[in-house]
Amino acid sequence: MSKPAADHYESLASIPAGSSAHRDLSATELPSDGDIPRPVDLGDVHCFVQRHHLAHHTVVFEKAAIIVLGETPLSSVPGITATELRALQQETENKWKQPKTLYFTILVCSIGAVEQGWAQTAMNGANLGIPKAFGIDSNSKHDAFLLGLINSGIFLSVCLLGAWLSGPINHRLGRRGAVFVGSLICLVSNTGSSLSLNWPQLLAFRFILGAGLGINASTVSVYAAEVTPPLIRGGIAVSWQLWTAFGIFLGFVANTAVYNYGDEAWRLQLAGPVLPTIPLLLTVYFCPESPQWFVKNGQRYNLAFQSLCRVRNSELQAAKEIYSTYLLRRAQSKLDSREVSWSKKIAELFTIPRNRRAITASYVVMLSQQLCGINIIAYYSSTIFADSGFSAFGALLASCVFGFVNFLGAFPAVLTMDTFGRRSLLLLTLPMMAVTMLGAGFSFNIPADRPAHFGFVAALIYLFCALYSPGMGPVPFTYSAEVFPLSHREIGMSFAVATASFWATVLSLTFPRILTVLQPQGAFALYAALNIVALVLVFLFVPETRLKTLDELDHVFSIPTRTFIKYQLTEYLSWFTRRYILWQKNADLHPLTVGEEYQALVETDYEEEDMP
Incomplete structure (x- = not known):
């Protein structure tokens, strides 16, 4: 941040909060580096370090302020050491060279994602044994509903409980505390699920499990993003989907490994997700707490600095980020010092047009992830493969391959997310996903005694998964985590997780009956059509x-x-x-810009009654 940036904040601070001029200026970009620089006032730095118990780090914060506010070349910053200079240069030249503590923290967050995926997949294999064990193995509406309810229990709980508990728990216990509480709930509920004596007990433990998964799903990705340097944050954001996919794969492998344990195999399958939960509980407090959490809860900049030093290559880098955060929060507090309640923030997601458009886009991508049908395959693939003629063991093996394809397919997203873009990835993959889903449905018309029947069903499901993994898989969570303003990011992410879980509940609850009534051909055709619906929604609203x-x-x-x-x-x-159908290479697309239209819009943004 340059000195003109500081001038920008001072200008903002002099304008009454809520005025049209304030909204106009606060939305414009910071002044360019070409503006006339002014000397950096270190008096503010001294006040900052004294007020926040950082006086013994005064020298490093002076250097940080010169870098943040001034236009002095790095090599000319007074007192900068060769080690500090090299660390600052490596921020762009070798951005993946980071402290071991940072990667250890990301590893712990990845274990949380593995736990998430494994817990969701455990029911896939258990679906082959639970209906018989609890006497709900007929094709009646009643039994189909109960099976769907058991499968959807975790999603219903995430939607109604887990996602919304995340905020208060994060506020009181921090990111690490929230992950610990969520994982402890998962440990108890997974163990209880495996010991259930009847379907009501299993449903109750699945509902409790959803609360733990919801807390972790709303916390882990935010925690990882808050400790990660900005230049690698995009790649790290994809890791949630990547390692969730790995957890799904491990779940499939575990389901297959215990197949020969007979009628009680489902108990071992439901107990499997306990394994990643244990190391997560043991290691999470070895990680540094989120610096952003220290700042948001009590403005404890000294603790935030200590935490950030553990995940940066130098104290100067940590001081630079802390002081930038301080300047931003000081400017924001001068502009608007009001305290906003949790319920008020929820209301502002819909009453403020900028937030309403963001939540509409987030809702669309989360809904589309469920409409595409991936979770139906993830949770019922063993049942689908068994219905297509596979043996029970063969269905489990086929599901393992599905999980492996899902995991491998997530790797390209690390590179393509910031190359092709979020929206472009969805528009590119959704049509092909619809085609493969429809083709898989038609494959069930091939007589089951022919090898082509098994080959086409499996190959098209795997191709569908390969298309899903780099697009519809990682985009919704990544997109939802970035579209909300900082003031509403946590509550916006909770709403996004609740949205995905609500529709996962609906689909899981209805799929057994859909499969019974429409048969695999009709069920796959239905989800092929829903992929087209998702394509239209993304095109119009994202x-x-x-x-x-x-x-x-x-x-x-x-x-x-x-x-x-x-x-x-x-x-x-x-x-x-x-451009792409008529192949006119000279076709030109005029960008949708804001310019003066944006400034005029800002002045009436809180009064206009437009669409979301």
Whole structure:
């Protein structure tokens, strides 16, 4: 951050909060580095370090302030050492060279994702034994409903309980405490599930499990992002989906490994997710607490600095980030010192147009992830393969391959997420996912005694999974974590997780009956059609966020939904047809810009009654 950036904050602080001029200036980009620099006032630095018990780090914070606020070349910063200079240069030249503590923290967060995936998949294999064990193995509506309810119990709990418990628990216990509590709940509930004597007991423990999974799902990815340097945050954000996919794969392997244990195999399958939970509980408190949590809860900048030093290559880097955070929060507190309650923040997700457009886009990507049908395959693949003629053991092996493809397919997302973009990945993969899903449905028409029947069913399901993994798999969580403003990010993410879980509940609850009534052919055709519905929703309601800063995302979501939809239908669709269907290489797409239109919009943004 340059000195003009500080001038920007001072200008903001002089304008009354809530005025149109304030909203206009706060949404514009910071002044460019070409503006006339002024000397850095270190008096503010001295006040900061004295007030926040950092006086013994005064020298490093002076250097940090010169870098943040000034325009002095790094090599000319007074007192900077060769080690500090090398660490700052490596931020861009060798961005993946980070302290072991940072990677250890990411590893612990990855164990949380593995736990998530394994817990979700345990029911896949258990579905082959639970119906018989509890006497709900007929094809009646009653038994189909009970089986769907047991499978959807965790999602229903995440939606109604887990996602919303995350905020208060995070506020009181911190990120590590929330992960510990969520994992402890998972440990107890997974153990209880494996010891259940009847289906009501199993349903109760699955509901408790959902509370733990919801807390972790809403916390782990935020925790990882808050300790990670900005330049590698995008790649780290994908790790949640990557390691969740690995947990799903491990779950399939575990389901197969205990197959020969007879009628009680389902108990071992449900107990399996305990294994990653134990190391997570033992290691989470060896990780540093989130620096952002220390700042948000009590402005404990000294503890935030100590925490950040453990995950940065030098104290100067940590001081630079801490002082930047201090300047931003000071400017924001001058602009708006009001305390907003949790319920008020929920309401503001829908009453403030900028937030409403963000939550609409987040809702669409989370809904689309469920409409595409991946979770139906993930949780019922063994049943689907068994119905297509596979033996019970063969169905489990086929599910293992599905889990492995899901895991491998997530790796390209690390590179493509910031290359092609979130929206582009969805628009590219959803049509092909619809085709493969429809093809898998048609494959069930091939007589079951022919090898082509097994080959086509399995191959098309695996291809569908390979298309899902780099697009619809990682995009929803990554997208939802970045579209909300900082003031509403936690509550926005809770709403996103609850949305995904709600629709997962609906789909899991209805799929056994759909499979019974429509048969595999009809069920797969239905989900092929839902992929097209998801494609249309993404096209109309999801703006691109690739490589956008927070200020630029404010611009993106300042555009009224009607304007965005009109642009997609009249400009983008026409350009796409000319460029990729008619192969007109000179086809030009005029970007949807904000400019003066944005400034005019900002002045009336809180009064207009447009679409979400």
